[in-house]
Structures are given as structure tokens and as C-alpha cells.
Amino acid sequence: MVTNITSFGRSGLSDWLMQRVSAVILAVYTVFIVAYLLLNPNLDYYAWSGLFDQTWMRIFSLLAFVSIAAHAWIGLWTVTTDYLKSTRLRVGAQTLIILAIFVYLVWGIQILWGA
Amino acid sequence: MSNLQVSVYRYNPETDSAPYMQEFQVDTKGRDLMVLDVLHLMKEQDSGLAFRRSCREGVCGSDGMNMNGKNGLACITPLSDVVKGNKLTLRPLPGLPVIRDMVVDMGLFYKQYERIQPYLQNDEPAPAIERLQSPEERDKLDGLYECILCACCSTSCPSFWWNPDKFVGPAGLLQSYRFLADTRDTATRERLTSLEDPFSVFRCRGIMNCVAVCPKGLNPTRAIGKIREMLLADAT
Numbered sequence: 001m002v003t004n005i006t007s008f009g010r011s012g013l014s015d016w017l018m019q020r021v022s023a024v025i026l027a028v029y030t031v032f033i034v035a036y037l038l039l040n041p042n043l044d045y046y047a048w049s050g051l052f053d054q055t056w057m058r059i060f061s062l063l064a065f066v067s068i069a070a071h072a073w074i075g076l077w078t079v080t081t082d083y084l085k086s087t088r089l090r091v092g093a094q095t096l097i098i099l100a101i102f103v104y105l106v107w108g109i110q111i112l113w114g115a
Numbered sequence: 116m117s118n119l120q121v122s123v124y125r126y127n128p129e130t131d132s133a134p135y136m137q138e139f140q141v142d143t144k145g146r147d148l149m150v151l152d153v154l155h156l157m158k159e160q161d162s163g164l165a166f167r168r169s170c171r172e173g174v175c176g177s178d179g180m181n182m183n184g185k186n187g188l189a190c191i192t193p194l195s196d197v198v199k200g201n202k203l204t205l206r207p208l209p210g211l212p213v214i215r216d217m218v219v220d221m222g223l224f225y226k227q228y229e230r231i232q233p234y235l236q237n238d239e240p241a242p243a244i245e246r247l248q249s250p251e252e253r254d255k256l257d258g259l260y261e262c263i264l265c266a267c268c269s270t271s272c273p274s275f276w277w278n279p280d281k282f283v284g285p286a287g288l289l290q291s292y293r294f295l296a297d298t299r300d301t302a303t304r305e306r307l308t309s310l311e312d313p314f315s316v317f318r319c320r321g322i323m324n325c326v327a328v329c330p331k332g333l334n335p336t337r338a339i340g341k342i343r344e345m346l347l348a349d350a351t
Contacts, residue, residue: 004312011311011313012315013317015313081313082277
């Protein structure tokens with residue numbers, strides 16, 4: 001039995017499913033944002049701010065932030081376990097990555113609800 | 116010019132401090148030989164050259180090697196398939212420890228094969244004659260049982276290069292699915308449980324190198340997809 005303690009869901013199956021679901025959410029969010037920008041060529045601060053004032057947009061954005069956090073954790077965890085063979089270096093990199101993801105997530109929530 | 120320029124990987128750990136490439140000029144007499152024939156012609160020039168071979172017809176899987184950058188069986192690979200610009204470069208299967216020249220230590224590869232328990236397990240009482248399958252049930256094993264364990268696929272897989280101790284590899288997973296798909300096997304749940312960690316199956320990133328090199332034309336990536344489907348169905 002292969003064990004692991006720093007992967008996102010502690011299970012390859014749940015990580016794999018999470019990676020795919022978060023990828024779909026991120027794709028939908030990206031298409032939405034790009035389409036919004038293309039359809040509003042003369043976008044000003046008030047329109048942009050108005051978009052993010054709406055609850056559904058905040059939920060959608062938070063969903064995308066959580067998705068990118070999970071997606072990045074799973075993906076970068078895989079990269080570190082592939083290429084960093086020194087345990088000290090690997091655990092250090094994984095800790096840094098997870099901390100950075102946490103900071104960005106909280107920062108993102110603050111931006112969404114702070115303004 | 117009928118002289119083929121062959122560059123071959125040489126390493127004898129007892130006498131060489133590092134591996135090196137040795138150049139050979141091989142007279143093919145204009146024939147489209149198999150790579151294994153060329154190796155034998157080179158062995159006539161230098162009897163110290165070590166490589167594995169046995170059946171010389173793509174059945175035993177002994178002479179898997181890297182020919183001009185692509186893994187395959189030397190005995191069933193014609194020169195016309197691999198030679199570019201009259202040059203042929205032969206290296207041992209990548210990622211495994213070299214014992215000597217083209218001979219690699221397959222220990223890790225076999226260990227992963229052993230891990231998936233490549234034998235039928237059935238806890239029901241044995242019937243008087245044999246365990247029967249319908250033709251449809253038997254059809255599910257086609258494309259799975261034909262594997263000859265030559266290791267061409269697993270040693271072309273970067274996931275296996277980086278984690279050969281944890282990732283089962285395409286060859287082992289193809290065999291794993293061969294028993295998961297077998298209606299006579301009753302250890303399905305136990306087999307799936309041993310595969311749900313982040314390495315054993317899920318280190319596969321689907322780049323399909325295994326499919327590209329398999330000398331028997333098998334598709335380990337599809338088998339891995341099927342294992343994932345079974346794991347998902349069992350756990351949700």
C-alpha cells in the first residue's frame with residue numbers, strides 16, 4: 001500500500017476526480033470572463049464593480065478560486081513528487097505551495113467581499 | 116553504400132567508469148534486416164557485446180530496447196522502420212539500471228507486476244468441470260492477455276521513470292485490468308482498494324507513450340481509463 005499525507009485528498013481517486021471537476025469549473029469561468037470582456041469593449045470601473053457586486057458573481061468567483069486552489073495543490077503536489085527526490089526539499093516545497101495557495105485564497109475572498 | 120552506421124550503448128561496470136557509445140560499421144548487403152540481425156552482425160565484430168534475445172520472433176519479449184529513440188522489440192523491427200540517414204542508435208530500455216551494455220535489471224518492473232497479483236482469485240467452490248464464461252465475457256479479455264511483459268511500455272513512461280517503486284506502470288496496469296475484467300475473478304474489491312492511492316494508477320497522466328511503443332499493438336492507456344472508471348463506480 002502506497003501512502004501519502006500531503007496530497008490534497010489523501011486518495012488518488014478523490015484527487016483525480018477533484019482535478020477534473022475543478023478543471024471544468026475553471027474552463028467555464030474563463031469562457032465567461034473572456035466572453036464578458038469581449039461583449040463589453042468599453043468596460044469602465046462601474047460596470048466591472050457592478051458585476052462583482054452581485055451575489056451570483058461572487059459565488060461563481062469564489063467557486064473558481066476554490067477550484068484553482070485545489071487544482072494547483074493537486075497538480076503541483078504531483079510535480080514535486082515526480083521531480084524532488086530529497087525529502088527535505090520536497091516537504092519544504094509542498095509546505096510553501098500549500099501556504100501560498102492558502103494566502104491567495106483568503107486574499108481572493110477579501111477582494112471579493114471587501115470592496 | 117550498404118554499410119550501416121550503428122552507435123551502440125556500452126557499459127561494463129567491472130571495467131568501465133562510465134557508459135559510452137561505440138560505433139560500428141555493419142554491412143547489411145542492402146537487405147532490410149531486423150535490428151536483432153544487425154546486433155548479431157555486430158557481435159561477430161565484438162563478441163563482448165551483451166544483449167538479451169531468445170525467440171527472435173516477437174513472442175518472448177527478451178529483446179526490448181531503445182532504437183533511434185523509440186522502444187521496441189529488435190527482432191520484429193525492420194531497419195526500414197527505424198533507420199534515418201543510414202544511422203542507427205541502440206540504447207538499453209530507459210529508466211532501468213543497466214547490468215551490462217543492452218542488458219537491464221528488470222527487478223522493479225517485475226515487482227510492480229507481482230504487486231497487482233497477476234493470477235485468478237476466486238473464493239467460490241470450484242465447479243466439477245471448469246469455470247465457464249460466455250463468449251461476450253471472454254471477449255473482454257482480448258487486448259489484455261496478449262501482453263508479453265517486454266517492458267517497452269513501462270520504460271517509455273516518464274511516470275514510471277520518476278516513481279518506479281510506487282507507480283505500477285502501463286504493463287502492470289494492463290494486467291491488473293485483465294483480472295479486474297475477468298468475470299471468474301472474485302477479488303475485484305480487494306484489487307481496486309490496493310490501487311486507489313495517488314501513485315499506483317493515478318500517476319498516469321495519459322500521454323500514451325505506452326500505446327505508441329507496444330510491439331503487440333495493445334492499449335494500456337485504455338485499460339487504465341477502465342480501472343479509473345471501476346474505482347469511481349465503486350467509491351461514489
